Amino acid sequence: MITRFFNTAKPIHFVIISAFTLIVFVLNSLANIEPGYKGNLIFTEIGKYMIVLSSIFVFDFLVRKNKLSKRNGYEILIFSLLLAILPITMTISKILVANFFVLLALRRIISLRSNLSIKKKLFDAAFWIAIASIFYFWAVLFFILIIVALILYSISDFKNWIIPFMAILVVVLVSISYSLIVQDSFNGWSNYIDEASSNFTNFNDNSIIFSISVLAILSFWALIIYVLNLKKRQKAYRPSNILVLTAFLIGVSIIVVSPNKNGSEFLFMFPALAIIISNYLEVIKERWIAEIYVWTLILTPVIALML
Numbered sequence: 001m002i003t004r005f006f007n008t009a010k011p012i013h014f015v016i017i018s019a020f021t022l023i024v025f026v027l028n029s030l031a032n033i034e035p036g037y038k039g040n041l042i043f044t045e046i047g048k049y050m051i052v053l054s055s056i057f058v059f060d061f062l063v064r065k066n067k068l069s070k071r072n073g074y075e076i077l078i079f080s081l082l083l084a085i086l087p088i089t090m091t092i093s094k095i096l097v098a099n100f101f102v103l104l105a106l107r108r109i110i111s112l113r114s115n116l117s118i119k120k121k122l123f124d125a126a127f128w129i130a131i132a133s134i135f136y137f138w139a140v141l142f143f144i145l146i147i148v149a150l151i152l153y154s155i156s157d158f159k160n161w162i163i164p165f166m167a168i169l170v171v172v173l174v175s176i177s178y179s180l181i182v183q184d185s186f187n188g189w190s191n192y193i194d195e196a197s198s199n200f201t202n203f204n205d206n207s208i209i210f211s212i213s214v215l216a217i218l219s220f221w222a223l224i225i226y227v228l229n230l231k232k233r234q235k236a237y238r239p240s241n242i243l244v245l246t247a248f249l250i251g252v253s254i255i256v257v258s259p260n261k262n263g264s265e266f267l268f269m270f271p272a273l274a275i276i277i278s279n280y281l282e283v284i285k286e287r288w289i290a291e292i293y294v295w296t297l298i299l300t301p302v303i304a305l306m307l
Contacts, residue, residue, distance in 0.1 A: 002298075003281060003290045006073035013073035014060075017080045018053060021090075024080075024301075025049050028087035044093070051096045055103055056080065059271050062107045063278075066240055074278035081297040082270045085211050085304070089267040098136035099267045104128045105142060106247060106271065109149045110240050118155060119163055122146065126164035130171035137194040138254045139268065143168075148246050152239035196257035207304040208263055214300045215266075218293065219273055222280035223248070229283065248272035 006013060029045050056076055062068070063075045083089055090096065105128035108121040125146055133140035146164050149155075203209060226245070233241055251269025258265040284290045 101132035126167035
């Protein structure tokens, strides 16, 4: 049984997940090769996969360090399966890089629970989010997570509230300096800010519709259980779980406002969703239900390929 195998954290899990994501990544890359592609593109694809792999490692560290789930391999299993359901999330370089920086920011935000090095963590979190927004503008919405963290962790010192904005200012000044020195021009913010869009016509594909539908159904049930169990969490860890829920809602918001909706924007929702689903699998008493749940996630991309 898959759930039993991943029920206890083991080093072999990383090997299996790495191999699995590599297979999915290669198959997806081969399926999207255009006629007349150049051989040097292989280095670009290797770079993309390394970002995917690095994101999985950072995500696992984030979960374990902040005890967002029990000591098992569910979170990286679910995260890799979510990538397989919508493999387009591994094809857009800018989104991959932006999500990687968002993960670095999440690690610093949630670790505010320890009440140590608060100023440094706030600066780092805002800095990484600002960098992420350079690659994908709407990643800037994760700045809301910093504000929520300040409230949840009762960080009332006025200086601490100023620090995140100072970090953003640093990134802005460096970006402007780079444009003026290297490119010898500055085109203002028009090329930086993406307009919101409500056009979902790119989702009019049978495989994407099927994948998103299954994902929505499974996610909805896991989300309900996650919310209902919030009060049962230890008081010290409850804010962290609320932050995960907030990150999930921000990810959904990015999907809604994304200007070019092709499925790749779902990547911003996957880390929080993987944690939510992992927690759901941990509380299911009937293991056969958990097994069916995981197998549904496994078979969804296979069925989607046939549509």
